[in-house]
Amino acid sequence: MNLDLFSSVIKDGNVATHISDQAWHLEGFATALEIQLRDLLRSIIKQAPFRQMKTPGGQLMSVKMTNCGEVGWVSDHLGYRYQTLDPVSNLPWPAMPEEFKSLAKNAAATAGFENFKPDACLINLYPVGTRLSLHQDKDEIDFDQPIVSVSLGLPVTFVFGGLERSSPQTKIKLHHGDVVVWGGKSRLAFHGVLPLEAGEHELFSHYRVNLTFRKAI
Numbered sequence: 001m002n003l004d005l006f007s008s009v010i011k012d013g014n015v016a017t018h019i020s021d022q023a024w025h026l027e028g029f030a031t032a033l034e035i036q037l038r039d040l041l042r043s044i045i046k047q048a049p050f051r052q053m054k055t056p057g058g059q060l061m062s063v064k065m066t067n068c069g070e071v072g073w074v075s076d077h078l079g080y081r082y083q084t085l086d087p088v089s090n091l092p093w094p095a096m097p098e099e100f101k102s103l104a105k106n107a108a109a110t111a112g113f114e115n116f117k118p119d120a121c122l123i124n125l126y127p128v129g130t131r132l133s134l135h136q137d138k139d140e141i142d143f144d145q146p147i148v149s150v151s152l153g154l155p156v157t158f159v160f161g162g163l164e165r166s167s168p169q170t171k172i173k174l175h176h177g178d179v180v181v182w183g184g185k186s187r188l189a190f191h192g193v194l195p196l197e198a199g200e201h202e203l204f205s206h207y208r209v210n211l212t213f214r215k216a217i
């Protein structure tokens with residue numbers, strides 16, 4: 001089925017809403033897995049704790065990050081890149097759990113991207129007040145593969161633009177369990193999140209957690 005023909009469709013009981021060319025918001029797609037995801041995240045962060053990375057310009061990023069998968073996204077004075085070792089421990093990143101892989105693969109397929117095989121999962125922890133400014137995901141080798149982004153915990157406003165920083169933007173409220181998938185013509189779309197508003201979530205307390213699945217290498 002070509003989902004781009006519809007603005008909103010029901011697929012496997014989930015509402016899929018069209019954001020832009022080949023970009024979809026899958027409401028509640030991950031909700032049924034919430035306990036497993038929370039428990040798997042707990043064991044990942046025991047091995048590779050959240051840390052604040054520095055931008056290449058030396059600024060401390062407010063969002064805390066870690067990774068699982070064959071490679072992890074890192075930032076420091078040398079630049080943005082993917083690497084196989086966690087720079088804090090010098091050990092490989094924790095393996096990507098099968099449950100993460102199948103969630104990402106299923107979400108990608110629902111949005112029209114078959115055979116997505118993520119090798120990197122960036123895990124962002126947003127304390128209240130933190131944001132992620134407008135950027136493109138372009139540190140990956142293969143732009144034919146989509147981005148799959150899973151939201152957990154407190155809700156946030158996601159900003160999705162176009163291929164230019166100045167392109168018109170769509171603002172979408174992302175709730176716990178929502179998944180956004182973008183690829184193809186939207187693969188290099190600018191996106192970001194507005195500052196996290198205070199709240200309390202029964203599984204993630206005062207935080208929002210975002211899992212970004214990518215085929216990086």
Ligand code: SIN
Pocket residue numbers: 124132149158191192193210212
């Ligand atoms: C990202 O763009 O890396 C994360 C976006 C989000 O937190 O929703």
Ligand code: FE2
Pocket residue numbers: 135136137191
């Ligand atoms: Fe991003």
